[in-house]
Amino acid sequence: MTLLAExxxxxxxxxxxxxxxxxxxxxxxxxxxxxxxxxxNALHARFITITAYQLPKDEGMRLEYHWxxxxxxxxxxxxxxxxxxxxxFDLCEAADWIEREIHEEYNLDFAGRTYEPLLLRRGDxxxxxxxxxxx
Amino acid sequence: xxxxxxxxxxxxxxxxxxxxxxxCEGETVMDAKLHIGFNFRGIEHLAETRNYxxxxxxxxxxxxxxxxxxxxxxxxxxxxxxxxxxxPRARYIRTIMAELERLHSHVLWAGIAxxxxxxxxxxxxxxxxxxxxxxxxxxxxxxxxxxxMNRIGGVNRDISDPQEIMKMVEALEAEMGHTVIPIFTTSxxxxxxxxxxxxxxxxxxVSLGVVGPVARASGVEQDLRKAAPYAAYAxxxxxxxxxxxxxxxxxxxxxxxxxxxxxxILRQALSKLPPGEINTGEEKFRFITGTSTSRVEAxxxxxxxxxSWREGSRNxxxxxxxxxxxxxxxxxxxxxxxxxxxDTPLIQASIDPCYSCTDx
Numbered sequence: 359m360t361l362l363a364e365x366x367x368x369x370x371x372x373x374x375x376x377x378x379x380x381x382x383x384x385x386x387x388x389x390x391x392x393x394x395x396x397x398x399n400a401l402h403a404r405f406i407t408i409t410a411y412q413l414p415k416d417e418g419m420r421l422e423y424h425w426x427x428x429x430x431x432x433x434x435x436x437x438x439x440x441x442x443x444x445x446x447f448d449l450c451e452a453a454d455w456i457e458r459e460i461h462e463e464y465n466l467d468f469a470g471r472t473y474e475p476l477l478l479r480r481g482d483x484x485x486x487x488x489x490x491x492x493x
Numbered sequence: 494x495x496x497x498x499x500x501x502x503x504x505x506x507x508x509x510x511x512x513x514x515x516x517c518e519g520e521t522v523m524d525a526k527l528h529i530g531f532n533f534r535g536i537e538h539l540a541e542t543r544n545y546x547x548x549x550x551x552x553x554x555x556x557x558x559x560x561x562x563x564x565x566x567x568x569x570x571x572x573x574x575x576x577x578x579x580x581p582r583a584r585y586i587r588t589i590m591a592e593l594e595r596l597h598s599h600v601l602w603a604g605i606a607x608x609x610x611x612x613x614x615x616x617x618x619x620x621x622x623x624x625x626x627x628x629x630x631x632x633x634x635x636x637x638x639x640x641x642m643n644r645i646g647g648v649n650r651d652i653s654d655p656q657e658i659m660k661m662v663e664a665l666e667a668e669m670g671h672t673v674i675p676i677f678t679t680s681x682x683x684x685x686x687x688x689x690x691x692x693x694x695x696x697x698x699v700s701l702g703v704v705g706p707v708a709r710a711s712g713v714e715q716d717l718r719k720a721a722p723y724a725a726y727a728x729x730x731x732x733x734x735x736x737x738x739x740x741x742x743x744x745x746x747x748x749x750x751x752x753x754x755x756x757x758i759l760r761q762a763l764s765k766l767p768p769g770e771i772n773t774g775e776e777k778f779r780f781i782t783g784t785s786t787s788r789v790e791a792x793x794x795x796x797x798x799x800x801s802w803r804e805g806s807r808n809x810x811x812x813x814x815x816x817x818x819x820x821x822x823x824x825x826x827x828x829x830x831x832x833x834x835x836d837t838p839l840i841q842a843s844i845d846p847c848y849s850c851t852d853x
Contacts, residue, residue: 378783378784380570380573380786380787380788404715405702406702406797409813411811424786429721430721433786451700451701452702452820454823455819456819474528475530
């Protein structure tokens, strides 16, 4: 069994891996980000980062979670309907600062955690730096 | 009774601004909180307003020490979206520049570490040596800091006389082998200030996802040049130094050994430099809609660029940069717990932090 097939089995996903732009992408239709983090921990994958995108118009946000497994870069996209997603900080402490940074840059809530300020903010207002704010 | 000592954001113990709130009992550090963001420049946001030529110049300015690495990673990501493959000679020149940058970064760090140890003669020796590395970089690129070497599809400047550069590299290697490395690895001053302090265990290093020399000094064998080779690294023979103790001595040793491995890579790359073009020669690029991600082993560890584009646009729609210090810095909290207050400046410096990179 290949490494990617092993990951897929661990995740219980029926989707297919797509190799694009240097990343092995897998879209998880039903799995939560917390279940993904638990599965990645079980595989001893190294958490790298979360990339946040503000989608055009009113389509909301997309978060891309990246892990490294034996030099392979894995990517899992999550499209957010609401302005919130579960935090994985308690499962993966490497995600602490990037969750805090995205919270401050995009005013996105990672549910289930508290935030120490990283100071990437204007005054007391979080989420003014990267997110397009409608006035 | 515990008391709190705020260090920074502007403090003689720190090379750049960040804030460390230490909770101490007597002379022992019990806990620490870190605050960053004092250099925040909104570069990722600014990148969305720059075209594909301007964005390379912009991202070169994320960091003054590993500027070349930022453009290398960015160009590799953009090449994925513009269907460009750099010619072999360009890949070799990129490797040479990346290793020279690693040399100058590690020697700079060694100088700063020596200063914090109270070893000022060594500080001067390291900075003199760093000047010689800068001379090589200048001889190749014409610049001392922002080299402007990388472009989409290759590099901007050729190495016309590799043998001349080789002589400079051999002289550097000899000097490092005779002075910097033996002194750092054998002197009592270095040992007494570094051994057993600022320990980051392997388990904690894995849990925090730390990268680069800090991870390798905690026994985590991880180097993208081996695990996911880019540029011409697949054709180079070199070792990845790993130490198990996780203390400041281990970080010192890993970087010292990496200096010698960099010289080894430089000698191979210069002697095998293939003939041919240095870039694809294209000036205008068509980007496809999508996201491309690239990773490079910078002097401080893994750098990741995730670049998104919409077809027809001249500007990227998103550039996300994950720098090594951003993931290594949280480890300082665990390194200083239980340490003597007086060792804190050296412990925090031992990760070779870069706040410009971290804040972007």
